[in-house]
Amino acid sequence: MITTETHGDIAVLRLDHGKVNALDLELCDAITRAVGSTEADAIVLAGAGRAFSAGVDLRRIVAGGADYVAAFLPALSKAFLAVFDCPRPVVAAVGGSAIAGGCVLAAAADHRVMSGGGIGLTELLVGVPFPVAALEIIRHAVGHRAASLANTGVVLDPAGALAIGLVDEVVTADELLPRALARATAFARIPAAAFALTKEQVHRPARTSVEALRTTDDPRVIALWQTPERLAAIAAYLDALSR
Template sequence: MIFVEPHGDLAVVRLDHGKVNALDLELCDAISRTVSSLEADAIVLAAAGSVFSAGVDLRRVADGGADYVAAFLPALSKAFLAVFDCPRPVVAAVGGPAIAGGAVLVAAADHRVMSGGRIGLTELLVGVPFPVAALEIVRHATGRHAARLVNTGVVVEPAEALRVGLVDEVVTADELLPTALERATELAKVPQAAFALTKEQLHRPVRTRVEASRAVDDPRVTALWQSPDALAGIKSYLDALASR
């Protein structure tokens, strides 16, 4: 599901969950545990295969219904925030598609390197809203571009992802991991306590908005994901994909 490759004082955390690293309850829990427990000087978040992550496992949502949604959405937000709040540098190495929740995971990193695939925030196209943590992480990464990216669900190539702030560098496939490790090494040179405090300060506006909004927004998000209309829409979307 996840494996960790030591690279000296760094750790490469590779998602290895099915063909497309779809985010389900188990993978979200594994991301949270792994990122929170690592003691490496910096982390590179990558995929074992050609797809970084295709986002939420909608089949699990459709099959599990309201009870699964009630357990899954908090775990999803926890995974995003585990990456975003990690006191050590996190560099995302994106070698293939990063869609929906996969794009949010990328946005949660401190530095993002991409070599191929497409990236985008497609939740609204499926008929479900973002948890507040995901929205705020995307807003932090992309600023004035956030509303267009979220509202249109546009999926973009690496060059456009660079322009709108979803990634920080575009490189070749051969350069992806070496560049990510190089950036992680550079960030790890900052004394750890100073880096962690500065990261906390930079992220504080996001965390303040998340905590202020969760009690109001997250129940409404969960209710919409659990609604019969949303679950039926997800099933229709999956059926349409299967028929192509």
């Protein structure tokens, strides 16, 4: 589900779950555990196969229904925040599509290198909202452009993502992992305590908003995802995609 490669003092955590690393309850829990347990000086977060992550596994949502949603959405936020709050440097190596939750996962990293695919927030196109943690992570990454990304569901190519700061570097596929490792190594040379405190300070506005709003916003998000009408609409959306 997540493979770990060691490159000196850097851990490469690679999502390896199905064809497109879709985010389900098990993968979210695995991300949280893997990021939280690594003892490496820095982390490179990558995807196996043709995608970084294509976002939430909507088929699991439909199959699991309201009870699954109630367990899954908090686990999704926990996985995002495990990356965002990690005291160690985290570099995202985006070698393929990073859609919806995959986009948020990449945005939670300290630095994002992209070589191909598309990246964007598409949840509203399916008719469901994001938990507050996801939106605050995106707002931290791209500022006022978060509203346009969320409201339009636009999927950007690497150059478009670079233009708005959603990624920091665009490289070729062959350069992706070497460049991500080089960036992680440079971060790891910074004294760890100083890096961790500075990261905490830089992230504080986003984390303050998350903690202030989760108890009111997230229950409303879960409730919208759980409605029979919305689950039926997601099923119809998936059916249309398969035709």
